[in-house]
Amino acid sequence: MGVIVDAFGGALGLLVGLDATLLGIVALSLQVSLSAVAIATALALPLGAAIAVSRFRGRQTLIVILNALMGLPPVVVGLLVYLLLSRAGPLGELGLLFTPSAMVIAQTVLILPIIAALTRQAVEDAWREYHDQLRSLGAGGWTAALTLVWDIRFSLLTAVLAGLGRAAAEVGAVMIVGGNIDGVTRVMTTAIALETSKGDLPLALGLGVILVTLVLLLNAAAYTLKEAAQRRYG
Amino acid sequence: MRAPSSLLPLRLEEVAFVAAGKPIIDRVSLTLERGPRTIILGPNGAGKSVLIRLCHGLLAPSSGRIVWAAGERPGERRRQAMVFQRPVMLRRSALANVEYGLKVARIPWAEREAQARAALESVGLAELAARPARVLSGGEQQRLALARAWALRPEVLFLDEPTANLDPSASAEVERIIQTIRATGTKIVMTTHNLGQARRLGDEIFFLHQGRLVERAPVDQFFNQPASPEAQAFIKGELPWT
Amino acid sequence: MDLRRRVLLAAAAAASVLAAAPVAAQEKFITVASTTSTENSGLFKHLLPIFQQRTGIQVRVVAVGTGQALDMGKRGDADVVFVHDEAKEIALVKEGWFVGRKEVMYNDFVLIGPKADPAKLAGGKDVLAALQKIAGATAPFVSRADKSGTHAAELRYWKAAGIDIAARKGPWYRETGSGMGPALNTAAAMGAYILADRGTWLSFKNRGELAILVEGDRKLFNQYGIMLVNPAKHAHVKKDLGNAFIGWVVSPEGQSAIAGYKIGGEQLFFPNAQGG
Numbered sequence: 072m073g074v075i076v077d078a079f080g081g082a083l084g085l086l087v088g089l090d091a092t093l094l095g096i097v098a099l100s101l102q103v104s105l106s107a108v109a110i111a112t113a114l115a116l117p118l119g120a121a122i123a124v125s126r127f128r129g130r131q132t133l134i135v136i137l138n139a140l141m142g143l144p145p146v147v148v149g150l151l152v153y154l155l156l157s158r159a160g161p162l163g164e165l166g167l168l169f170t171p172s173a174m175v176i177a178q179t180v181l182i183l184p185i186i187a188a189l190t191r192q193a194v195e196d197a198w199r200e201y202h203d204q205l206r207s208l209g210a211g212g213w214t215a216a217l218t219l220v221w222d223i224r225f226s227l228l229t230a231v232l233a234g235l236g237r238a239a240a241e242v243g244a245v246m247i248v249g250g251n252i253d254g255v256t257r258v259m260t261t262a263i264a265l266e267t268s269k270g271d272l273p274l275a276l277g278l279g280v281i282l283v284t285l286v287l288l289l290n291a292a293a294y295t296l297k298e299a300a301q302r303r304y305g
Numbered sequence: 306m307r308a309p310s311s312l313l314p315l316r317l318e319e320v321a322f323v324a325a326g327k328p329i330i331d332r333v334s335l336t337l338e339r340g341p342r343t344i345i346l347g348p349n350g351a352g353k354s355v356l357i358r359l360c361h362g363l364l365a366p367s368s369g370r371i372v373w374a375a376g377e378r379p380g381e382r383r384r385q386a387m388v389f390q391r392p393v394m395l396r397r398s399a400l401a402n403v404e405y406g407l408k409v410a411r412i413p414w415a416e417r418e419a420q421a422r423a424a425l426e427s428v429g430l431a432e433l434a435a436r437p438a439r440v441l442s443g444g445e446q447q448r449l450a451l452a453r454a455w456a457l458r459p460e461v462l463f464l465d466e467p468t469a470n471l472d473p474s475a476s477a478e479v480e481r482i483i484q485t486i487r488a489t490g491t492k493i494v495m496t497t498h499n500l501g502q503a504r505r506l507g508d509e510i511f512f513l514h515q516g517r518l519v520e521r522a523p524v525d526q527f528f529n530q531p532a533s534p535e536a537q538a539f540i541k542g543e544l545p546w547t
Numbered sequence: 548m549d550l551r552r553r554v555l556l557a558a559a560a561a562a563s564v565l566a567a568a569p570v571a572a573q574e575k576f577i578t579v580a581s582t583t584s585t586e587n588s589g590l591f592k593h594l595l596p597i598f599q600q601r602t603g604i605q606v607r608v609v610a611v612g613t614g615q616a617l618d619m620g621k622r623g624d625a626d627v628v629f630v631h632d633e634a635k636e637i638a639l640v641k642e643g644w645f646v647g648r649k650e651v652m653y654n655d656f657v658l659i660g661p662k663a664d665p666a667k668l669a670g671g672k673d674v675l676a677a678l679q680k681i682a683g684a685t686a687p688f689v690s691r692a693d694k695s696g697t698h699a700a701e702l703r704y705w706k707a708a709g710i711d712i713a714a715r716k717g718p719w720y721r722e723t724g725s726g727m728g729p730a731l732n733t734a735a736a737m738g739a740y741i742l743a744d745r746g747t748w749l750s751f752k753n754r755g756e757l758a759i760l761v762e763g764d765r766k767l768f769n770q771y772g773i774m775l776v777n778p779a780k781h782a783h784v785k786k787d788l789g790n791a792f793i794g795w796v797v798s799p800e801g802q803s804a805i806a807g808y809k810i811g812g813e814q815l816f817f818p819n820a821q822g823g
Contacts, residue, residue, distance in 0.1 A: 207363065251610070268726050268729050269752070271753075272752070
């Protein structure tokens with residue numbers, strides 16, 4: 072119990088002191104995860120919507136695979152991306168390994184299935200409601216999919232937040248492809264892992280408190296936005 | 306500008322529709338001509354909704370043919386529209402919902418707002434243009450659906466039990482609007498199980514019973530001298546009709 | 548959402564990724580693969596700023612186990628490798644993966660254990676005798692079992708003590724497959740014996756009931772070597788910058804910087820570069 076109390080105190084101390092290293096780590100964490108969410112969302116929304124409104128052979132299999140990929144272990148994604156970006160690998164020329172870009176790539180790969188699968192489900196449910204009306208107006212295929220995505224955008228926010236939560240929380244992928252380099256690729260989760268391995272548990276917990284608080288704040292902001300919009304648009 | 310040839314008449318030839326092994330529409334043949342207001346009448350479960358969706362193209366027949374006099378070409382503006390029993394509105398303002406229909410129909414951006422407002426005006430919703438469509442009452446939403454359909458200047462307007470969920474005054478409003486649309490030259494095809502409504506709004510009746518077209522007659526003849534036993538029973542109220 | 552807005556969104560996303568791309572790509576930097584124990588000791592935090600100020604070269608340390616560090620070098624994912632497994636390093640130089648190996652410094656291992664000391668080691672100076680006592684008493688012992696330099700050393704000591712650990716291990720011998728810190732955490736929680744490098748131990752804060760029980764045996768000295776990834780194998784290796792770092796580390800200035808690193812007044816690493 073004492074360790075936990077120490078942790079809160081430590082966390083507060085770090086924040087109030089505006090420790091430069093800590094701020095750098097927090098900024099990088101946000102930069103990496105938010106970038107990954109932005110890219111993954113831009114790809115996953117149309118992908119999920121397209122699967123939802125189209126019919127083709129193997130669709131059910133694709134949906135099962137997509138849902139299963141939601142549970143991709145971060146450390147496996149990290150390993151695969153590492154092998155891709157390593158100098159000995161196919162994309163080694165790009166020199167992206169051990170940079171924040173590699174971390175963004177790994178996290179994007181990790182959360183894309185989550186956002187796509189949840190989008191697919193939400194759009195498919197909405198498609199059932201809107202299907203006849205949209206087809207009647209002459210909106211089919213892409214037009215209908217994009218209309219649906221925009222119309223249920225606030226529900227899709229939940230899918231995006233799920234992706235953000237996963238990205239901000241994971242350590243396996245960014246550790247392997249980023250290398251946890253001090254001042255370059257150290258983010259909150261890898262810093263916590265490092266401090267824990269050094270036996271500095273109060274500091275690790277303090278960082279954990281900050282991380283959880285950040286994610287909580289982001290979720291609260293999104294929720295408020297969603298509620299306000301729902302009141303407005305019905 | 307080349308005037309497109311008319312979509313009508315629409316011919317259904319031995320059309321059947323089977324779902325999950327059960328025949329819903331059983332070899333129906335009919336012709337929808339330009340002019341008369343057509344009412345597809347029948348009890349619940351007769352297959353009216355499925356039949357009208359087949360006509361509109363939302364469903365494909367299991368067998369038989371559905372032939373329009375002129376084809377609608379993809380990329381051209383749609384010349385038929387439909388209003389459903391439950392209106393489906395997008396999460397936007399009433400005006401934006403009508404504009405959406407115009408946008409899909411590729412009406413140029415600059416003309417959309419004016420045409421949308423005119424459509425709202427004609428159904429009496431001009432003041433509610435900025436209101437989110439989903440917070441409108443049932444009657445208002447159905448009028449909005451009519452405005453959206455009418456803004457497309459369709460040649461044929463299909464309506465599937467449009468007043469089934471509305472109270473009497475809202476129903477009367479909707480019927481009035483349908484008459485106005487008809488007056489501008491649009492062919493009306495409507496399903497209903499309401500005898501009074503069929504009488505008020507119809508010129509010809511297609512009577513559907515258990516998926517078969519049992520009788521077809523001009524409205525007065527149908528109600529005064531129904532030929533088939535099923536129609537007779539229905540009019541007398543012996544078949545379920547609410 | 549119409550097409551225009553989608554394109555803008557995608558562009559913004561791409562821009563943010565580019566912003567995340569290291570601004571430091573313009574700086575001079577090298578990638579050094581080293582070990583977690585070296586990193587955790589805090590040596591790099593002390594050493595690297597001095598080097599950077601001297602030369603303007605940023606040293607990016609990726610700290611992993613020795614096995615992975617050497618593998619990184621072989622793949623070309625690092626420019627320089629700085630580890631402590633002499634036998635392996637020399638073998639890989641022979642195979643042509645690395646060049647220009649230099650000895651840098653040594654630190655020592657210590658045998659840590661619970662103060663209660665069930666195997667009765669305390670005060671001993673002979674690590675081999677201590678291991679024999681532990682095996683004899685089947686007292687709990689935590690092994691890193693992760694192909695690290697420390698792990699390799701541990702296995703050498705068992706062998707030198709005449710104990711075939713693969714045959715003798717039982718429930719008392721816990722293989723965690725982890726770095727030094729996590730293994731120490733485990734040992735502290737279990738009240739077990741463990742071989743650790745002094746550097747990690749000195750900065751380890753979660754000691755519980757653990758203490759140093761055996762130290763000072765010459766056999767416990769742990770040699771560090773630094774070498775360049777062979778540019779003949781990987782053309783992109785930053786040869787000049789890498790050699791600048793290697794050269795500095797074994798220079799009088801680098802060596803005294805290493806000697807100057809202390810925790811609680813205690814020196815951790817003892818520079819022993821040739822000709823230095």
